[in-house]
Amino acid sequence: MIQEILLPDLGEGIDNAEVSEISVSVGDKVGLNETVLVLESDKASMEIPLEIPGVIKEVLVNVGDEIKTGQLLFKIETKGLKKKTKPNQSKEAKQKQEINEPKKEQKVSINDVVLNKTNRDHANVFASPGVRRLARELNINLLIINGTGDKGRITKLDLHGYIKAQMSLTGGVYSKDKAEVDFSKWGNVEVQKLTKIKKITGKRLQEAWQIIPHVTQYDEADITELDIYRRELKKAHIESGTKITFLPFLMKGCVHVLKKFSQFNSSLSHNENNLIIKQYFHIGIAVDTKAGLVVPVIKDVDKKTIVGLSKELMDISSRAKTKALNPEEMKGGTFTISSLGGIGGTGFSPIVNPPEVAIMGVSKSQLKPVYYKETQSFAPKLIMPFSISYDHRVIDGAAAARFTSTFSSILSDVSFFKEK
Numbered sequence: 001m002i003q004e005i006l007l008p009d010l011g012e013g014i015d016n017a018e019v020s021e022i023s024v025s026v027g028d029k030v031g032l033n034e035t036v037l038v039l040e041s042d043k044a045s046m047e048i049p050l051e052i053p054g055v056i057k058e059v060l061v062n063v064g065d066e067i068k069t070g071q072l073l074f075k076i077e078t079k080g081l082k083k084k085t086k087p088n089q090s091k092e093a094k095q096k097q098e099i100n101e102p103k104k105e106q107k108v109s110i111n112d113v114v115l116n117k118t119n120r121d122h123a124n125v126f127a128s129p130g131v132r133r134l135a136r137e138l139n140i141n142l143l144i145i146n147g148t149g150d151k152g153r154i155t156k157l158d159l160h161g162y163i164k165a166q167m168s169l170t171g172g173v174y175s176k177d178k179a180e181v182d183f184s185k186w187g188n189v190e191v192q193k194l195t196k197i198k199k200i201t202g203k204r205l206q207e208a209w210q211i212i213p214h215v216t217q218y219d220e221a222d223i224t225e226l227d228i229y230r231r232e233l234k235k236a237h238i239e240s241g242t243k244i245t246f247l248p249f250l251m252k253g254c255v256h257v258l259k260k261f262s263q264f265n266s267s268l269s270h271n272e273n274n275l276i277i278k279q280y281f282h283i284g285i286a287v288d289t290k291a292g293l294v295v296p297v298i299k300d301v302d303k304k305t306i307v308g309l310s311k312e313l314m315d316i317s318s319r320a321k322t323k324a325l326n327p328e329e330m331k332g333g334t335f336t337i338s339s340l341g342g343i344g345g346t347g348f349s350p351i352v353n354p355p356e357v358a359i360m361g362v363s364k365s366q367l368k369p370v371y372y373k374e375t376q377s378f379a380p381k382l383i384m385p386f387s388i389s390y391d392h393r394v395i396d397g398a399a400a401a402r403f404t405s406t407f408s409s410i411l412s413d414v415s416f417f418k419e420k
Helices: 089-100 129-137 156-170 196-211 224-236 247-260 306-321 397-411
Strands: 002-006 016-022 035-040 045-049 054-059 066-068 072-077 214-222 266-268 275-277 283-285 287-289 292-294 335-339 358-362 366-372 377-391
Touching: 016 129, 035 072, 035 129, 129 156, 196 292, 214 397, 224 377, 247 283, 247 306, 247 335, 247 358, 247 397, 283 306, 287 306, 377 397
Parallel strands: 283 335, 335 358
Antiparallel strands: 002 072, 016 035, 016 066, 035 045, 054 072, 214 377, 266 275, 287 292, 358 377, 366 377
């Protein structure tokens, strides 16, 4: 028997709603009271369950449709089962009460809405498709939210309570959609669509900036002697076509310092109670491409030579610009270097790349007069400005200053980079 499923009465004051999610497709076998549709109105998010089991034969609405009470939603094959004629009055009353109940502004404690992750696993998370979708959009882990609905179900109000609690702790806000502005009113414009890489990078950087308390330490390094050695090395390998830049030296120099100041080569644990010190040194290198910024990772930098790193950098940079990197080459970094030395600038504050706790920014080197007290004279030196941005929850200012001072000393001593 084919039954028509109509949109039921949504409650007083709600005449229509928008379809935000369709949970079934043609051919799906649906059980009693299983959710088939999720609606969004200006008052509530509502799940529409199926009151009789059956097989979906037709889906007559689409995501984004504005639908009204009594509208035909689905056609199902019920195999002879009769549709209920009387709804469960107590359940109906309860649903209407939940839909029409005004939301109360209240102070929310983080302890009221957050569970320890060990208290629940994925199989025990109960939430509507609408709540799950919103959690995915906001990158919120439902495992840590305490559900107040039936059988621990996480409701929309629970999710909103978690967001409010997080805002109260961080002082941040979840921004609403901005009002559209017609900039063409004041002159000619060109609209360029953001690439997927730019969208993903932008989202990650915004999250990192909001979550991590950033501090940046600035410093300089005398790389005059290092530049002479680099030129010699470049000349020795010119026939092989190996390009020797400063970047491999910076990577090796960072590893020397990371071994001494291990908190810079770490990550916070998921509950932020422990610091995970990494005994390996995988350096992420920010690469500028036409599609946007990507950060491939060079593994085991401490075990490779300057020439070996140079060859690997040439390969990975070339493939990054042609979108030929595989996902594994973008994972596992312990520290990142963003070098703008080949472009220009005197300094900048890079954003930490989580789950790392620090990132180095390198700017364009310049010849500068340096005064020597012993001879009471000036001498031209090639000076490289650089900076370290760090997570202040893990690293304090004194440690950052020691890091940059040590790194500066290493770059001025060529013996650190010569093969033994």
